[in-house]
Amino acid sequence: MVQSDRPIHVLHVDDEPDFATLAADFLERENDSFVVETATTAGAGLDVLATEDIDCVVSDYDMPEQNGIEFLNAVREDYPSLPFILFTGKGSESIASDAISAGVTDYLQKQAGTGQYKLLANRIKNVVSQYRAEQQATKTERRLQELSEASNDVLWMFSSDWDELLYINSAYEDIWGRSTETLAAQPRDFLHGVHPDDREQVTAAMNQLSNGNPADLEYRVNEDENYQRWIWVQAEPITDSAGTVTRIAGFARDITERKKRERTLRQERMFIDQALNALDDAFYVINPDGTMRRWNETALERTGYTDAEISEMQAIEFFPEDERERVGEAIEEALTTGSATVEANVLTKHGEYIPHEFTGARLTDPEGNLTGLVGIARDISERKAQQERFQAFIENSTDIIVVLDEDGTYLYQSPSVEHVLGYEPEALLGENAFEYIHPEDRQEVMETFSEAVSNPEMTPTVECRFRHKDGSWRWIEAVGNNQLDNPAVEGFVINSRDITERKKHEQEL
Secondary structure, rough: OOOOOOOOOEEOOOOOOOHHHHHHHHHHOOOOOEEEEEEEOHHHHHHHHOOOOOOOEEOOOOOOOOOHHHHHEEEEEEEOOOOOEEEEEOOOHHHHHHHHHOOOOEEEEEOOOOOOHHHHHHHHHHHHHHHHHHHHHHHHHHHHHHHHHHHHOEEEEEEEOOOEEEEEEHHHHHHHHOHHHHHHHOOOOOHEOOOEEEEHHHHHHHHHHHHHOOOEEEEEOOOOOOEEEEEEEEEEEOOOOOEEEEEEEEEEEEHHHHHHHHHHHHHHHHHHHHHHOOOOEEEEEOOOOOOOEEEEEHHHHHOOHHHHHHOEHHHHHOOOOHHHHHHHHHHHHHHOOOOOOEEEEEEEOOOEEEEEEEEEEEEEEEOOOOEEEEEEEEEHHHHHHHHHHHHHHHHHHOOEEEEEOOEEEEEEEEEHHHHHHHOOOOOOOOEEEEHHHHHHHHHHHHHHHHHHHHHHOOOOEEEEEEEEEOOOEEEEEEEEEEEEEOOOOOOOEEEEEHHHHHHHHHHHO
């Protein structure tokens, strides 16, 4: 339909000025959207067309200089689709045939009375309506064509049986490496550009679409590039009112770069997984809600649980009931301060207790929001066994066993110190050992200790006088052993025995 608020500009050409004016008046009365321009010769009509935006030409046939058919031919040279109605009082089959051959839009013979103008007005309205619709359709089609050609995606449409190519844009040639002309002549030629290993998948998708079902798939194309180009295809069947598939339309998008990134990410993930699985320690990542997000194979072996079981567990479930509060506090410390270390038993699926040292650190996103906790769990069973053996040894030894830090400060004293030197085991903790050595022996002992701290392979032995709790001096023989780097000890161990009686005997001799 012609829009009522949009005027229709009509050019009426007739060599009789009075008739042209009369016709213009009647037409404008018949339709208030009409604006009629008049001309009395074909040449004058061409001048109006050159300067005005005319929607329809109405022309007489019998005119001097150029008749209506000649005028029509002249109009068609510059305005091939402009509506042209031959409105003539001289009618014949010959004139009508010539007019049709010249591309006239409509043919109407003049009649007596004013009723002819109503008929003419309807003809003008109809041909202009059709003309404008065709113009709009052409404009829309042109825009769609421009958009299609500007797209990097391949846009296509086939008949339902894939035997006719209805549309494809030029992006096909870049992505497939094949010509659109060949595809138009052989609509299934695109299959020759599909990787041989993927053709069965593509053929199945074609049958699926022909049967009325949409398709979504990825495959490789372009033989010239050794099928290194990946595409993503989405397609839909188009049906008529009866539900019969009439056409199939879709698009193909080049996703080669995405596939390369995915392959790189897979390789990186594989590398990370291999590295994590090579660890002797259990690796884990905990979500903010306490559920397990990631773990390595060592965690599976250590706990006895499967991947599926761990995925449904809270991290706290891996610990005995009586240790969960302490572990929870360590987790809260890591989330608050950034990191934390705690020793706790892992309760395995089979009820076994395995001592571990857990070191965790907070995880955040680029905005600083908490995303979880990452950590390492180290089996310290051997360390614990060493500590227990060491503890049993020193508690049952008749010699004095002490542990000093690298500055000579007491970290531990065995119970035997009480009956040898009179001090309770905890009395000297935090004190400097050199302060209790006789001034005449102190310098030599300090130098030997300093050398042994720097050289872990050295096992020095010294004899010196040590102050008893009662103020007397007792001779002791001390053998040192550097265990500062041993996680089970973390100190310098000295085994001392009282040799006072031996020294007295030597002096007597």
